[in-house]
Every structure is written in C-alpha cells, then in structure tokens.
Amino acid sequence: MSVDNLHVHFKTAAGVVRAVEGLSFTVNRGEVVAVVGESGSGKSVTALAVMRLLPKRSAVVPQGRITFDGRNLLELSDEEMRQRRGRDISMIFQEPMTSLNPILPIGLQITEPLQIHLGMSDEQTKARAVELLRLVGIPDAERRLTQYPHQFSGGMRQRVMIAIGLACNPKLIIADEPTTALDVTIQAQILELMKDLSRRLNIALILITHNLGIVARYADRVIVMYAGRQAEQGAADAVFHRPRHPYTMGLLRSVPRLDRPRGVKLETIEGLPPNLATAPPGCRFAPRCPYRLPACDQDPPLIPTDTGGLSACIRAAEIASGAINWTSGMVAGSADAVAKDRAPLLAVRDLRKFFPVRTGLGGSKAVVRAVDGVSFDIYPGETLGLVGESGCGKTTVGRLILRLDEPTSGAIHFEGKDLLAASAGELKTLRRKIQVIFQDPYSSLNPRMTVGQIVAEPLHVHGIVADAGKRKARVAELISQVGLRPELAERYPHQLSGGQRQRVGIARALGMEPSFIVCDEAVSALDVSIQGQIINLLEDLQRAFGLAYLFIAHDLAIVRHISMRVVVMYLGHVMEIADRDTLYREPLHPYTKLLLDAAPIPDPTVEKARAPRLIQGELPSALAPPAGCVFHTRCPLASDECKAAVPPLREIRPKHFAACIKV
Amino acid sequence: MFRYVIQRLLLAIPTLIGVAVVSFFLLRVVPGDVVEVKLRGDGGNVSQETIEMERKRMGLDKPLMAQFGDWMIGLATLDLGKSMWTDRPVIEEIAIRLELSLQVAIMASLVAVIIAIPLGTLAALMRGTWVDYVVRLITIAGLSMPSFWLGMLIMLTLLGLFNWLPPITFTPFYVDPKANFTQLIWPAMAVGYRYSAVTARMVRSQLLEVMNEDYIRTARAKGVYEKLVITRHALRNALLPAITVLGLEFAFLIGGLVVTEQVFNLNGIGKLFVQSISRNDFTLIQGMVMMISGFYIIVNLAIDMLYAVFDPRIRYR
Numbered sequence: 016m017s018v019d020n021l022h023v024h025f026k027t028a029a030g031v032v033r034a035v036e037g038l039s040f041t042v043n044r045g046e047v048v049a050v051v052g053e054s055g056s057g058k059s060v061t062a063l064a065v066m067r068l069l070p071k072r073s074a075v076v077p078q079g080r081i082t083f084d085g086r087n088l089l090e091l092s093d094e095e096m097r098q099r100r101g102r103d104i105s106m107i108f109q110e111p112m113t114s115l116n117p118i119l120p121i122g123l124q125i126t127e128p129l130q131i132h133l134g135m136s137d138e139q140t141k142a143r144a145v146e147l148l149r150l151v152g153i154p155d156a157e158r159r160l161t162q163y164p165h166q167f168s169g170g171m172r173q174r175v176m177i178a179i180g181l182a183c184n185p186k187l188i189i190a191d192e193p194t195t196a197l198d199v200t201i202q203a204q205i206l207e208l209m210k211d212l213s214r215r216l217n218i219a220l221i222l223i224t225h226n227l228g229i230v231a232r233y234a235d236r237v238i239v240m241y242a243g244r245q246a247e248q249g250a251a252d253a254v255f256h257r258p259r260h261p262y263t264m265g266l267l268r269s270v271p272r273l274d275r276p277r278g279v280k281l282e283t284i285e286g287l288p289p290n291l292a293t294a295p296p297g298c299r300f301a302p303r304c305p306y307r308l309p310a311c312d313q314d315p316p317l318i319p320t321d322t323g324g325l326s327a328c329i330r331a332a333e334i335a336s337g338a339i340n341w342t343s344g345m346v347a348g349s350a351d352a353v354a355k356d357r358a359p360l361l362a363v364r365d366l367r368k369f370f371p372v373r374t375g376l377g378g379s380k381a382v383v384r385a386v387d388g389v390s391f392d393i394y395p396g397e398t399l400g401l402v403g404e405s406g407c408g409k410t411t412v413g414r415l416i417l418r419l420d421e422p423t424s425g426a427i428h429f430e431g432k433d434l435l436a437a438s439a440g441e442l443k444t445l446r447r448k449i450q451v452i453f454q455d456p457y458s459s460l461n462p463r464m465t466v467g468q469i470v471a472e473p474l475h476v477h478g479i480v481a482d483a484g485k486r487k488a489r490v491a492e493l494i495s496q497v498g499l500r501p502e503l504a505e506r507y508p509h510q511l512s513g514g515q516r517q518r519v520g521i522a523r524a525l526g527m528e529p530s531f532i533v534c535d536e537a538v539s540a541l542d543v544s545i546q547g548q549i550i551n552l553l554e555d556l557q558r559a560f561g562l563a564y565l566f567i568a569h570d571l572a573i574v575r576h577i578s579m580r581v582v583v584m585y586l587g588h589v590m591e592i593a594d595r596d597t598l599y600r601e602p603l604h605p606y607t608k609l610l611l612d613a614a615p616i617p618d619p620t621v622e623k624a625r626a627p628r629l630i631q632g633e634l635p636s637a638l639a640p641p642a643g644c645v646f647h648t649r650c651p652l653a654s655d656e657c658k659a660a661v662p663p664l665r666e667i668r669p670k671h672f673a674a675c676i677k678v
Numbered sequence: 679m680f681r682y683v684i685q686r687l688l689l690a691i692p693t694l695i696g697v698a699v700v701s702f703f704l705l706r707v708v709p710g711d712v713v714e715v716k717l718r719g720d721g722g723n724v725s726q727e728t729i730e731m732e733r734k735r736m737g738l739d740k741p742l743m744a745q746f747g748d749w750m751i752g753l754a755t756l757d758l759g760k761s762m763w764t765d766r767p768v769i770e771e772i773a774i775r776l777e778l779s780l781q782v783a784i785m786a787s788l789v790a791v792i793i794a795i796p797l798g799t800l801a802a803l804m805r806g807t808w809v810d811y812v813v814r815l816i817t818i819a820g821l822s823m824p825s826f827w828l829g830m831l832i833m834l835t836l837l838g839l840f841n842w843l844p845p846i847t848f849t850p851f852y853v854d855p856k857a858n859f860t861q862l863i864w865p866a867m868a869v870g871y872r873y874s875a876v877t878a879r880m881v882r883s884q885l886l887e888v889m890n891e892d893y894i895r896t897a898r899a900k901g902v903y904e905k906l907v908i909t910r911h912a913l914r915n916a917l918l919p920a921i922t923v924l925g926l927e928f929a930f931l932i933g934g935l936v937v938t939e940q941v942f943n944l945n946g947i948g949k950l951f952v953q954s955i956s957r958n959d960f961t962l963i964q965g966m967v968m969m970i971s972g973f974y975i976i977v978n979l980a981i982d983m984l985y986a987v988f989d990p991r992i993r994y995r
Contacts, residue, residue, distance in 0.1 A: 068898055072806075093904075101901030108899075113892040116911050118989055128900045163990040179900060 016065070016104075016187055016219065017041040021079035023060050023069065030292040034060045036243045038079075039317075042219040044186060047210060049222045049234035049251070051266075053542035055288060057243040058223045062189045065221075066106050067096045083187070102132040105180035107209075109192040111172035115164040121175055122160030128182045147178040151208060168633055170201035177209060187219045194229070198404040199569065200630040203613040206233055225543065227270055228572075228615030231255055232622040239263050242288050242299035245317070249324020251619045259326040259334050262300045267617065269547040271576035273599065274616050280554070281576060283547035287512050298327070306330055306339050358431065359392035360531055360563050361416065366390070366425035368411050372638065383637045385411045387587035389425075390664070395530065398557065398564040400578030400595070402571060402610075406634055408587040409567045413533045416565065417451055418442065429531070447477055450524035454536035456516035460508040467504030470494060470522045477527065493522040498552060514545035521552065531563045539568060550577055571614045575599050583607050586637060586645040589664055593671040603673040606646050644675070652677045679986070679993075683979065690975045694968065698753060701967040702746055705960050711738055712762040712958040736762055749964065758965040763957045768965035771950065776932075776969075778848050779946040781858075782866055783931035787924060789870025790877055794920070797874070798881025799913065805886060813878065820875025826937040829868040833941065836864065844943050865942040869935060873927050880923050884916040891915070918988055925981040926974075933970045 023035040035057040042048045050058045063069045065081055067088060081088040083104065088096065108114045115124060125147060126140035135143065141160070148156035151174040164172055173193060180188050190209060194202035210233050213220040222234060230237055230251065238248040239260065247260040258264045265284040286303035298304070301311040310329055317325045321335045333339045368386040386408040393399045401409045414420045416427060418434065427434040429445055437445055453459040460469055470490045473479075480486040491501045497518040508516055517537065524532055534553065538546045554577065556562060568574050574581055581598045583591040583606065591604040602608045609630045616622060632649045635641055644662050647653040656676060664674045713732045717724040733739045737748060752759050758768035801813035836842045844864070849857040888894065889912055897911045898904075936948035947966065954962040986992045 066899055068895060097901050097903065099901070100899055106899040108892060108896060110892055114896045116893040116897070116915070117991055118914055119910070120990075127897075127902055131903065131906075132901060165991045176896070179896075 016081070016083045018061070018065070019080040019082070021061065021064060021081065022077050023057070023064050024075050024077055026073050026075070027292065032291045033294075034243050034291060035064065038240070038245055040238050040245070040248060042187065042221055044219050045214060045217045046236065047213060047220045047222055047234050048236045048238065049224060049230040050238045050240060051224060051227065051230050052240035053225060053288065053544065055242070055291070056240040058240050059191050062106065062191050062221065062223055065189060066100060066104065098132070101128040101185075102183040103185055104187045104189065105185040107173070107176050107180050107188065107190040107193050109195055111169050111176055111196060114176060115172055117164055120161050120163055121167070125160070125175065125179050125182060128179065132183050143182070144178075147181060148175075150181065150212070151175070151178045153178075169197055170205065170633060173197060173205050174208070177205070177212075181212065181216070184216065185218060187221070188213065189221045189223070191223045192225070193222075195224070195226070198634070199571070199610060199613045200404065201633070202229075203615075203630075226615070227267065227543070227617035231617045231619045232615040239266070242294070243291055244299055245325075245327060246300065247324060247326045247328075249320065249322055253322035253324055255617065255619050257322050257335070259320040259322060259324065259331040260328045261304045261306055261334070264334075266543060269544050270617050271572040272616060272618070273572050273575060273611065273614060274618065274621055281547040281550055283551060284544040285548075287514070357394060360395045360397075360430060361393040361565075362426075362428040363392070363412075363416065364390050364426040366412065366415060366427065367423045368408075368415055368420060369423045381638050384587050384640055385637060386415065386422075389584070389587075389589050391582050391589070391592060393531070393563050393565060395563055396557065396561045397580065398566055398578045400574035400581040401565060401567045401584060402569060402574045402581060403584035404569060404634060406586070406637060407584040409584050410535055412584075413451070413535045413565060413567050417449060417533055443477075447479075447527045448530045449533070450527050450529040450531070451533045451535065452517070452520050452524055452537045455540055456513050456520060457540075459520060460516055462508055464507075465504065466494070466506050466508070466511070466519050469508075469519060470504070470526055473523060474526050479527065489526070493526050496525060496556070497522045498548075512545075513541050514548060517541060517549055518552065521556070525556065525560075529562065531565070533565045533567070535567045536569070537566070538573060539570060546573070553577065571611060583610070586635065586640050588645050588661070589674060590646065591673045592664070597668075597671055603667055603671065603678045604675045605650050605652050605677070683983070686979050686982075690972075693975065694971060697967060697971045698750065698964070701964050702749060705963060706742060708958070710958055712736070712960065713738065715958050716763060749961075753968070758968065759961040761954075761959055761962045763954070763959045763962070768962050771962060772947070772966060772969055775945060775947045775950050777850060778862075778944060779932050779935070779948070781851065782862055782869070782935065782944070782946065783928055785862055785866035786870040786873060786931055787928050789866050790874040790927070791924065793871065793874035794877035795881055795917070798878040799885060799908070801878070801882045802885035802889065803908065813882070817875040817878050820872050823872065824937075825868045825872045826941050828871060829865060829938050829941040832864050832868055846943060848945060865935070865938055865944060869931065869938055873931075876927065877920055877923055880920050881916060884919055885912060888912045888916045914988070918985065921984050921988070922981055925977050929970075929974045929977040932973055933966065
C-alpha cells in the first residue's frame with residue numbers, strides 16, 4: 016500500500032482544521048511500519064482515511080492518493096470499498112472495551128466477515144472461528160464463541176479484535192494504539208502476538224502509537240508525525256539513533272528511559288503544538304524549535320537524509336554533519352538522598368481496604384480485597400513511587416491516605432498524628448497539609464469556574480488568605496509559580512491545554528502550603544513532551560518548598576525518574592520496596608523483574624538485544640485472589656510452598672524489602 | 679432468574695400495602711359518601727333514618743379503623759368487596775371494562791411501535807436532511823396535539839366521509855373480529871400516534887448515540903453491509919431504552935384514557951374511574967387503584983425481564 020500526498024480537512028465551527036497535510040509513505044507485506052506522534056498529530060485520522068471511515072459529514076480529503084493493490088482507494092465506490100474492508104484491510108482499534116458489540120456473542124462477531132466476504136457456510140465459519148481464537152491464544156475456544164464481550168477481560172477482548180482482523184487473511188492490518196488501554200504485561204503479550212502473526216502470515220502492519228518504546232521494539236520503519244505533517248521517516252534504527260529532525264530529537268530526549276542513568280532534569284520541548292485551524296504557513300514545529308531560521312516561515316520540503324530516510328527540516332544536513340546538536344543538559348544521576356534519620360512524615364502500617372460487593376438482591380456477599388496489608392514510610396522532602404498494574408490497589412492507597420475512603424483496618428500517621436483517629440477539626444488542619452493532584456486534568460477542574468476562582472477557592476474555604484485583594488495577589492503568585500502566565504487566571508478550563516490544566520491543579524494544591532502531595536497518575540493523560548514539563552515542575556517545586564510526594568503511576572520509567580524510593584504493588588499486596596536505583600538495577604521479586612522486562616525501551620538496538628520474558632496469563636480477580644502468594648499463578652518460580660502462605664515482606668538486603676520466599 | 683422474579687413479586691407486597699393505605703385514607707378525607715349521592719343526589723327527599731340504615735348495611739357506620747381492617751382482610755383474601763353503587767362485586771365491574779381497555783392499550787402500543795421505530799430510525803440515519811425535519815414535525819405535532827382532539831377529528835372525518843359512527847356497545851374480539859377491529863382501531867390510532875411521538879424521538883436520539891459507538895466503527899471496518907450495521911449492530915442496542923418508555927406508557931393506557939374513551943363512546947376503565955369518583959364509590963375506586971398499581975408493578979418487572987433477554991450483560995440471580 017502507498018499513501019501519496021494525503022490531505023484531510025475537518026470542517027468545524029472554528030474553521031477548517033487541516034488534520035493531515037501532505038503525508039506520503041508506503042508499507043510492504045510482512046513489514047511493520049509505525050506511525051508515531053502526539054495527540055492531534057493526525058495519526059489516527061490517517062488510519063481512518065485509509066479505511067475510508069472518516070465521518071462523512073465533516074471530513075474531506077481534498078488531495079492525495081491511497082494506492083492499495085493497484086487501485087486508488089479514494090476513488091472506489093462505497094460498495095467496492097466495503098468489499099475491501101475486513102477482507103484485504105483490517106483495523107484494530109484502541110479501546111477493546113467498547114469496540115465489540117456488547118449484545119452479540121463473540122462467535123457471531125468473528126464469523127461475520129467470513130460470511131460476508133467469503134460466503135462460508137455455518138460449519139466452515141465456526142471451524143475458522145475456533146482456529147482463529149486458538150491462533151490468538153484464547154483457550155477453550157469452542158465454549159468462548161457463545162460468550163459475550165463482557166465475559167472477557169480487556170486483553171482478551173483485544174485478542175478477539177485481532178482474531179476478527181485476521182479472519183479473512185487480510186494483506187494489511189492497521190492497529191490504532193492497540194495496547195494503550197492495556198497494562199504493560201498484557202501489552203507485551205498482545206504486541207508479540209501481532210508481530211509474530213504479521214511475520215508468519217506475511218501481513219503488512221501499520222502500528223499507530225505514541226509510545227516510543229513500542230516503536231523501538233516492534234517497528235521496521237518509522238514515520239514521525241507532528242501537527243498533521245510528517246516530520247521524519249526512515250528505518251527504525253536510523254530514526255532512533257540518528258534522528259534528522261529537531262522534533263524527533265526532542266521527543267527522544269524527553270522520554271525518561273529505564274536503561275539510561277537518570278538525568279537530574281528531564282529534557283523537554285518547550286511550548287505547545289499549534290492549533291491546526293489557525294496555524295500560519297511554515298514549519299509547524301518552528302515555534303518550539305531551538306534551531307529555527309527565518310527560512311522556516313516557508314513550508315519545508317521533505318528532503319532525503321544521509322540515513323536513507325526523509326526529513327522535513329531544512330537543516331537536516333547540518334544535523335547530520337553534527338553542526339547542530341541538542342544541547343544536552345543530561346547530568347549523570349545524582350543520588351539526591353534524603354536524610355532518613357528524621358522521623359517519617361507519613362507512616363502507613365498494615366493498611367487494608369475491603370469493599371463488600373453484594374451479588375444480587377439478598378445474594379451472598381463477597382469482598383474485594385483492594386488493599387491488603389500495605390505498609391510504608393515517606394520522609395519529608397522525599398518522593399515515593401507507587402507502581403503496579405491496574406487493579407493492584409495503588410489508587411485506593413492514595414484515597415485512603417487522603418481519607419476519601421475509610422480503611423477497613425490499619426494505621427496512618429502523618430507528622431506523628433494518627434490520621435484515622437483525628438477529629439473533624441484536626442482533620443481539617445491536617446488536610447491542608449496533604450494535597451492531591453488527580454490524573455484527569457479534564458474532569459478534575461470545575462468547567463464553570465475560571466482558573467483564578469479554582470485556585471482561590473481552597474484559600475477562601477480554609478481561610479488561609481481571608482482578604483479578597485491579597486487573595487488575588489496570592490493566586491497570581493501561585494499561577495506564575497507553576498509556569499503559567501498570570502492573565503490565564505481569567506480563562507476557563509476548556510480554553511487550556513491538558514498540560515496547562517494540570518498546572519492549574521498543581522497551583523490549587525500548592526495554595527494550601529502542603530508538606531505532602533499525592534500525585535495519582537498525574538502525568539499519564541499527557542503527551543510525552545508535556546509530561547516532561549510537568550515532571551520538571553513537580554521536581555522544582557519539591558526543591559523549593561521541601562514537598563514530599565506519593566507518586567502513583569503505572570509507567571515504570573517515569574516512576575524511576577521522579578522517585579527516590581519505589582513500592583511495587585500487585586493485587587493489593589506490596590511486592591517489593593527499595594531505593595530507586597537498587598530496584599531498577601537489581602530487582603529481587605520475580606514480579607518486579609517481569610514488569611521491568613515487559614516495559615519496552617525506546618531504543619531498537621537495546622530491544623533487539625534482550626529477549627523479553629513475557630508474564631503469562633492475566634491478573635486474577637480481586638474477588639477471589641489466589642491463596643498464599645497472590646502472584647503464584649503467573650510466577651515462573653512458583654512452587655507448592657508459594658500457595659501455602661502469604662510471604663511476609665522481608666528486608667533481604669539493607670533497605671531492600673521483598674515479599675517472596677524464593678529470594 | 680426464577681428466584682429473582684419471586685423476589686420481585688414478594689417485594690411488590692409492601693408497595694401494594696402502601697398503595698392500599700394511601701388510597702383508603704385519602705378517599706375518606708373527601709366529604710360526603712356514596713349513600714348521600716345515591717339517595718339524595720337527584721334531589722329526592724329521603725329521611726335521615728333510611729340513610730343511616732343504608733350506611734349500616736354498607737358498614738359505613740363502623741369506626742374508620744374497623745372499615746380499613748375489613749378492607750385489608752378482604753384484600754388479603756383477594757376479595758375487593760362489592761361496589762357501593764351497584765352492589766356487584768368490584769372484580770366483576772372491572773373485568774367487564776378491562777377487556778376493552780386492555781385491547782385498546784395493546785393496539786395503541788402496536789400502532790406506536792409500527793410508527794415510531796421506522797420514523798425514528800429514518801430520522802436518525804438522515805439526520806439534518808428534509809426527512810429528519812419532516813419526522814420531527816410529525817413527532818412534535820404528536821406531542822402537542824391532545825389525543826382527544828385528534829380523536830374528534832377522526833370521528834368527524836369518519837362521519838363526514840363514510841357516515842359512520844362508533845357503535846354504542848362493545849363487540850368482543852372473539853364474537854366478531856371485524857366489528858371489534860373497526861370499533862377500536864380509531865381510538866387506538868388516536869392514542870398510538872401521540873405515544874409514537876415520544877418513542878420515535880427516543881429511538882432517533884438513541885440511534886444517533888449508538889451510531890457513534892466504537893463497535894459500529896468496528897462493524898464497518900469489518901466490511902459489514904451498511905444495512906446489516908444498522909439492523910444487527912445499531913438498532914438492537916438503540917431499542918433497549920425504548921422498551922422502558924413503551925412499557926410504562928402501556929401501563930398508563932390501561933387506566934388513563936378517560937377523555938378518549940368519552941370521545942369514542944367506549945365503556946372502558948377510564949370512564950368507570952370517572953363515574954365511580956363522582957359517585958363516591960369508595961370500594962370500586964380502591965379496587966381500581968389496586969388493580970392499576972399491580973399492573974404497573976407487573977409491567978415494570980416485564981420490562982426488566984425483557985432487558986435481560988435482549989442485553990446479555992444483564993443477568994438476574
């Protein structure tokens with residue numbers, strides 16, 4: 016398949032949004048081509064344009080050719096295109112939870128394209144469906160065919176989606192962020208499966224993602240998109256090791272990496288992507304580019320690079336010759352040790368939270384053991400990372416510390432005071448010192464309040480700054496402390512970008528002059544280049560105000576970057592606690608080891624050198640956790656002893672705790 | 679599933695007791711009683727003794743709590759008592775009318791479904807075109823036009839064009855299906871039209887929402903025929919909420935067609951309701967309130983059961 020000079024426009028109330036401008040690339044059979052870019056870069060729009068599934072009422076393709084098997088897809092009639100969809104070209108979507116029809120059995124959804132495109136009989140389609148489910152690794156295939164999507168986990172549903180995509184032996188599969196909604200361990204399983212199948216069945220695979228680690232591990236060639244245009248394309252090795260566009264260089268540097276010594280500060284790309292409805296001509300990246308020239312006001316041509324790829328930077332040759340080099344602020348990891356001889360700021364002991372679940376009316380009661388015996392300390396000025404897959408109880412721990420939920424048992428001491436025994440009045444004063452930054456910067460700000468009002472509200476409620484005039488000054492000060500321009504105080508949240516909103520959330524928390532902030536997935540909704548900006552801000556504020564953070568996240572690399580010590584959780588239990596460097600260098604617990612293996616590193620050479628050991632199986636239900644060690648069902652070292660008793664968290668080396676009897 | 683139905687039916691008992699208490703005492707707040715209306719209503723000169731005697735015969739002289747007790751005991755044995763006006767058992771009085779009301783309700787619901795689903799679907803699929811605007815016009819007219827007025831229009835048309843008037847007496851379906859049908863189709867259409875307007879708007883908005891779902895995009899990406907995308911993938915999901923509207927509206931139709939019954943000269947539950955209220959026929963009113971409440975409960979249960987049939991995610995234990 017080849018795409019030539021593709022343009023896609025969306026008609027909106029704000030004008031014509033040029034979502035894709037002049038994109039060209041080719042994909043061959045058996046090849047994996049990755050399209051990388053941040054949100055709004057036009058990568059999903061490209062995929063939908065190839066499938067001709069763009070919304071008819073707003074999207075237009077004013078220019079371009081999409082050639083597939085010698086025919087221009089854009090010129091086919093709707094019926095001709097329908098015949099190709101599902102048979103020659105399949106697509107796998109981002110959200111496995113909503114991409115399957117909830118009221119139709121899986122079997123029907125898999126056999127549908129077989130009947131429609133290949134005219135198979137019922138027996139033939141059933142046999143093929145069973146074969147497909149086995150191919151994608153779903154056991155007990157025959158029984159599963161009669162089941163409905165809600166009876167499958169997210170990872171299993173994505174396997175079903177892949178089975179549907181493979182049904183008619185297509186020549187091309189487009190996978191749009193196929194694993195973004197899944198956990199790291201499941202992500203690795205799904206992507207290994209897809210790569211293996213595309214090689215074996217000689218299918219061309221277009222992998223759309225924002226995750227550079229995935230690109231490095233699975234792609235043969237890479238297309239980097241920025242603001243609707245391609246910045247660069249080329250072989251994966253070349254793009255990662257010898258990028259020839261400043262945007263690619265910046266992107267690669269702003270991702271925290273598991274395999275590199277931790278820099279003091281993350282490098283970031285300053286500024287924001289342009290608004291595609293109003294952007295002036297010229298290089299889209301120029302306003303954020305440190306090497307821009309006056310000539311960048313002209314639309315840049317795609318020029319061949321020395322590495323055999325293409326770059327949309329007029330200075331690509333200078334980059335190649337080494338005349339331009341990203342100023343590296345990378346300083347080898349300093350051990351910003353925190354004095355541990357001081358008393359802990361927050362001490363959590365044997366914390367448990369069980370959620371009772373009633374099954375049906377008057378039915379039997381079951382208990383979800385969301386948090387089951389968690390203990391740790393956080394010292395003043397320290398960042399403690401809390402990592403784990405979804406459902407491991409990390410967010411519940413955060414909510415318990417904030418006392419948004421009442422723990423079932425256990426103790427939480429903050430500055431030596433018992434948080435659980437505190438009276439309403441004491442709690443109010445304590446709450447000032449414990450603040451929170453939420454994951455979703457879109458829904459955690461009241462849409463009807465201005466930024467100024469949002470930041471001022473807690474100051475007013477807690478009577479910190481009673482005088483209205485002084486409050487206004489304080490709000491302005493807070494807003495500038497988080498790196499926003501003071502005039503933004505008059506704006507409403509919907510007028511801000513994701514990163515700006517997250518800064519507003521931070522300003523609101525800072526206003527209380529806290530000593531401790533719970534950051535619950537505070538950067539996971541943000542794009543890579545914005546993520547780095549927010550993390551640097553959090554670190555600057557920590558140094559300036561001596562804040563302690565509990566940094567809850569699922570991204571191992573980010574946790575490594577920001578944390579001083581790390582707690583690994585699995586199914587409500589703590590698996591391992593250690594200093595950051597120790598944990599990442601010499602993990603003890605088998606779960607931690609496998610988790611680190613499953614996380615892809617944005618470097619093709621490193622990725623090819625290591626053979627990933629996959630965690631097999633799925634996360635067990637928290638309603639019926641395995642007896643003994645909760646990880647034994649997926650652990651490569653598990654023996655009968657592991658099923659007998661819950662392993663205690665032992666100090667195996669100084670300050671390095673693990674809950675495993677095998678280490 | 680069976681256990682769940684039993685549970686739901688058992689839970690209906692306290693609800694019905696509540697209804698019984700409220701309807702009994704609310705009626706007693708109204709001044710006057712059936713005996714006065716019956717004996718003195720037409721200005722006749724009846725002695726106080728006769729009235730007292732009649733009251734005694736009906737048990738209206740007993741203390742309020744005793745009357746309530748009698749009625750509740752009757753309810754527990756499924757005996758709704760006798761009408762205070764006609765002396766015939768309440769059950770019998772209701773039963774004669776229920777056949778007609780039930781049939782009108784069923785026919786009106788069918789009319790509504792037949793109009794609403796195609797119209798709503800068409801409007802959603804052709805959103806923003808003239809078809810959509812025409813459908814919206816039709817549904818807004820249906821919502822704003824009282825069904826008795828539409829009924830009168832239908833009657834006048836029938837009279838003017840065919841010189842046809844509805845018969846005074848009701849012919850049951852099993853006696854003469856054709857006569858029965860020609861009598862009831864007009865009120866069913868008048869009511870069904872209004873009721874289809876609500877449902878069509880619901881179908882339209884639900885279908886528009888469902889057409890934006892990810893699984894519709896998946897179906898299209900599989901190369902499924904557009905027709906099949908709509909019937910198999912979209913409509914089945916979009917019609918689920920419409921079941922609720924249809925069911926509740928159906929339960930309402932049983933007792934709620936007071937004016938329409940008047941216009942079409944039908945002797946249904948609605949008419950009986952008005953009559954018994956103007957006669958202060960306490961036992962009959964109470965009986966009808968109980969019947970309609972029971973009906974609502976059963977229809978609600980039926981809706982929930984239908985959901986479980988159509989939506990595999992819902993399972994009752």
